[in-house]
Amino acid sequence: MASFKFHTTPLSFNSLRPELVLAEKGITDFEVVPTDLPTGSHKTPEFMEKSPFGQVPLLEQDDIAIFESRAIARVLATKYSNIQPSLIPDYVSDPKGFALFEQALSIETMKVDPYAGPLIYHKLIGPAMGNTPDEVVIARCSAKLNAHLNVIDGILAKHKYMAGGAYTLADINFMPTFHVLFSTGDGDMITSRPNLARWWADVSGRETWKKTVAPMDRMYAQIQAQMSENGGKMQ
Ligand SMILES: N[C@@H](CCC(=O)N[C@@H](CS)C(=O)NCC(=O)O)C(=O)O
Numbered sequence: 001m002a003s004f005k006f007h008t009t010p011l012s013f014n015s016l017r018p019e020l021v022l023a024e025k026g027i028t029d030f031e032v033v034p035t036d037l038p039t040g041s042h043k044t045p046e047f048m049e050k051s052p053f054g055q056v057p058l059l060e061q062d063d064i065a066i067f068e069s070r071a072i073a074r075v076l077a078t079k080y081s082n083i084q085p086s087l088i089p090d091y092v093s094d095p096k097g098f099a100l101f102e103q104a105l106s107i108e109t110m111k112v113d114p115y116a117g118p119l120i121y122h123k124l125i126g127p128a129m130g131n132t133p134d135e136v137v138i139a140r141c142s143a144k145l146n147a148h149l150n151v152i153d154g155i156l157a158k159h160k161y162m163a164g165g166a167y168t169l170a171d172i173n174f175m176p177t178f179h180v181l182f183s184t185g186d187g188d189m190i191t192s193r194p195n196l197a198r199w200w201a202d203v204s205g206r207e208t209w210k211k212t213v214a215p216m217d218r219m220y221a222q223i224q225a226q227m228s229e230n231g232g233k234m235q
Pocket residue numbers: 011012013014015037042054055056057067068069070
């Protein structure tokens with residue numbers, strides 16, 4: 001019997017966080033429950049009972065439902081902490097590594113996501129749904145994100161990965177958002193910065209990442225092809 005249920009869709013870049021943890025750990029013994037965003041299967045009362053923001057990903061295990069991709073990724077990385085790569089530094093044996101890890105997680109949620117999120121919405125998701133992009137939001141978020149990426153580039157000048165010498169969940173948490181920046185035409189935010197570019201080449205070159213991101217890339221390519229036939233709209 002599968003040890004948990006994972007609700008996801010290849011349309012969801014946030015789902016890539018827990019999916020990459022599972023790929024890194026080699027876990028395949030679980031049930032994937034496909035969510036159909038276009039038909040709104042994530043807005044039914046049954047789904048929203050478990051995921052009250054009406055979003056994926058969603059993990060169901062041990063009689064509890066857990067939403068928010070970063071929380072799910074951390075639960076899974078902790079559940080399978082005995083399988084390498086460890087992904088979460090141990091505070092007792094490596095307090096400095098653990099501190100850098102917590103710091104890197106916070107940088108992603110506080111300094112990257114609040115600016116990259118609206119950028120991705122206004123440049124990619126909104127227009128695909130027929131909404132007019134807000135250029136003021138785009139300009140403000142691009143400026144902030146660029147400033148914060150300069151700092152992150154400086155951090156990566158000091159160590160190989162986001163939280164020190166080892167690849168961790170902190171790296172994983174940044175990756176989906178940075179990947180989508182290549183689809184908004186902002187890939188140079190990563191590739192023009194030497195340390196970020198070196199880090200990105202390393203982490204995105206991992207076989208686990210290539211395998212995890214492939215279904216989303218195929219789905220985005222299909223949508224783009226449909227949109228160009230459809231005058232820039234999804235349907
Ligand atoms: N902070 C949430 C964001 C989840 C999210 O935005 N999920 C998207 C797919 S990537 C979704 O379900 N969108 C549908 C909606 O919001 O109605 C997380 O990291 O899990």
